[in-house]
Amino acid sequence: MAFTLTMPEVGETVTEGTIERWLKKPGERIEKYEPIVEINTDKVDVELPSPVSGTVTEILAAEGETVLVGAPLASIETAEGEVPADISAPAPSAEVTAAVSSPIAKPSAARRGGGEARATPRVRKLAEEMGVDLATITGTGPGGRIVEDDVRAATGGPKTAAAAQPVAARPASTLGADEESVPLTAIRRTIAQRMSAAAFSAPAAWLAMEADVTGLVALRKSVKDAFRKRHGVDLTYLPFAAHAVSRALVEHPYLNASWGDDHIVLRKRIGLGIAVAAERGLVVPVVHDADRLSIAELAMAMNDIGERARVNKLKLEDVQGGTFTLDNTGAFGSIISQPIINHGQAAILGFEAITKRAVVVAGDAIAVRSIVVIGISFDHRILDGHQAGAFLGDVKKRLEVFSAETGID
Amino acid sequence: MAVLKAALKAHGLGDKQLLEIYYKMLLARTLSVRQRLLQRMGKGAITYSGEGHEAAQVGTAYALRAGHDWVYTYYRDVGVALTIGLSPRDVLMGFFARAEDISSGGRNMPSHFSSAELRIVSQGAPVCTQAPQAAGTALASKLRGLDEVTAVYFGDGATSTGDCHEAMNFAGIHKLPVIFVCEFNGYAISVNWRKQAAVDNVAARAEGYGFPGVTIDGNDVLAVYGSMKEAVERARKGDGPTFIEAKTYRLVPHSSDDDDKRYRSRDEVDLWGKKDPMTRFETWLKENDIVNTARLDELQARAAQEVDEATDSAEAAAQPDPESALRHVFVEGSARDG
């Protein structure tokens, strides 16, 4: 039977050895325990005894060669049944008994104080800061525990990004005499985290187009009073923008997608997030299935979530399921801007202020038209410029179609 | 010749006993060599050989009442362990760290011998912690009015420890039935005796603690036996401790991790090789017609076979159950959980 002599671990911490001198040649007889080779290690010089009796058939490591523990050194032909017992390491146990102790009992849902909902100290602190009553929240954490996201959802704030890092406030001692330190609110912290996550993970490109919305302006002017009377809410330009964007998304599915590291996730339903500037900070409630809603329905939905966002009454479902975001930057007078993609989505569209401009129209004449810049920031991992451009062009066309004649139904 | 044999017999050493002594030395030598080779084959992490110490170990241990007297050994004492009654298989079970290893179930390093039945007390590695303990065990024998003696073994390096001095002091004060056996080989790993102490013979210290110390040729197994027998009789009578300094030599490095070429010459090792206690005793046995060459060969073959069988048996024995690592922190049934 062929036996392979391997380099043993000859001393504590020894990992390799250098072959100094072979004491046997191929063809020579060797007895069990007889020295077969001299090896140098950095700790000790050793003579290796042979574990078997037999005839050396082949030298596998030459004099002068350095070998690792376990490396083959020589082949020995033994008589049948002379292979030594296999001293393998003990089979690893299925489970190493951990020294970590487990909690002695899972606490029941009821806490001290009777009726107070279960939440960790951190979460309770957050709830306190955000003015959320824990008793009104159903926890989605283990065992019904209220987790951070539950509290945020109750405020309409964006969901936490993975592993929120606490942002250390600048220590007061390093402030200058003319500086003031403002501690972060939870919502500010969250916005910072999510914006950073988006900005630093998605390579964002941006392109913008101008749309001639003279017709849209006229349309709105003609219907807004009746709309107000009929629906009880104001008709702004935003529902029209939402309408155009949501329909265009149906035709351009890659704009309604998400980056999945090694694949792209196309979403079948459209959740149009509408950026709302609440006093506490930016929130983005979602109009679900916006592509199925009419202008009026969009207007009412957007009014509803906008209002509730402002008074901190959004529900969890209002902030979940967003697939694309519409940012009404024009509301505060911006004519061109570069919004940051909502983390987890493919793109965000900024709808700027509508301004009257002198433009060149057909036949090289100058006319006064209502122009809006629409810009799209998009995740270049998912989309290329021409896709974004095609989508934006689609939105532009739809916006340009509105007129007093088309109506809003 | 007759006079010699009569004298030996008076000491309890007939031919049978002399051959027993020789065979124990032979087993000790064979086991030391075998463990050295097994270690180089990668079958054990470490080994401590007793090669060269056989006379000092077997000669002293043979004068004790095995299983009645108490023995505290150190890691080189394979000869003591075998003489008191551990088998080659027992020793190798410790080498291979098997579950049924009598000394420690594979928990202690090899050559840290232990047996409750044989009264070989389990040892740790810190040097000479066994000396105060041995004094305590001897104290207990005395308090209880028993005729047990305690032997505690150590090397020359150990005599520098505080524990050694404290133990000798305590033993001297209370005239305890304890024998301090120093297997003096002149090296504490690489540190020569010249750097270990300012005196030539460590036995001189015993006088400072109020009891006799003797320096003997530790490679003359009969002289060793004679000195130990005397010390044992003293202790059993209630005359107190003795310090026996058995001058010997370690023919091999301190352990499998030691390279003795760093600190001593081959000439020195060869010189002491010529004074090998094995060959010396073999020569004596032959010269005194107790054995002939054929008988010696037969005994050597028997020892080799015994060690071969023990090796195979121990190597094939079961490994410890990994979860057993958690047991025996406390005497079971007496500790609260948590």
Place this chain on the structure above:
Amino acid sequence: MAEKTMIEAVREAMFEEMKRDDRVIVMGEDVGSGGVFRATEGFTQEFGEDRCMDTPLAEACIVGAAIGASLNGIVPIAEIQFADFSHPAFDQIVSEAARLHYRSNGTWSCPIVVRTPYGAGIHGGPYHSQSIEAFYAHVPGLKVVCVATPYDAKGLLKSAIRDPNPVIFLEHKRAYRLFREEVPDDDYTIPIGEAVVKREGTDMTLVTYGLMTHHSLKAAETVQADDGLSVEVIDLRTISPWDRECVLESVKKTGKALIVYEDNITGGFGAEIAATIAQDGFEYLDGPVTRVASPDVPLTPYSGILEEYILPNPEKIATAIRKLAAY
């Protein structure tokens, strides 16, 4: 039943055990003439020099010999005169006594008690004031007990003497004669490993041991009277193994945990309690797990002014209680 001081209780425990069991002996420096704290007063007259044995000034040997004797039919109580002087015996305690049973796979066991006065507050200076429980609580194979009341001292010392494992028995020297309480005249034991709720409460759990139990009880009274705070005070009594269940059940009830110990704060045993509560009691917590302990300064300087500044006392504990309660 009579009222006794703690030193009387310690003496009684040993005396009764030595009468009950011939194998028990006590050995140490000066024990023959009664001991520097009078713990063995009258023992030589009763039991003789062999069972109340004066040893040489050699702590390693005191413990080493105790170990050796305990293997051969003796149950030794090794007295170390002051905990501060136990360090030469550290090797015998940690390398030998703690490991003997484990390294011999259960073959040998070492039923010794190493008892020693420990703790500060008597102007003892840096070498008559140390706390040593943290060193030994860390070592598997040892049991560590800290007593500061007469009733606990007698019952626990009896248990320690009867325990087949090595027990480090720490007696707070300031508590030796601090007060008297009812201690049964006859035989009783307290199980090693069992804490005791010395005062029930609902607002906060205060875990402590040793002399700090007394200070903590005083502080608890003060904050009840002045601030209406209800503090539950748990005296661990045994440091290793310590009564996790008792502490966690209490924290579950109160939601806040304050740990008070005399030893230096860093690496002191209270840190282990804090870590356990933080991990296994996390769900119950309504505030940070807080410790009150001595700062990291060698314990303790001789000057009374310096010593008082360093050591925890009822006022410092009360302040910490109020602060945690307000969280």
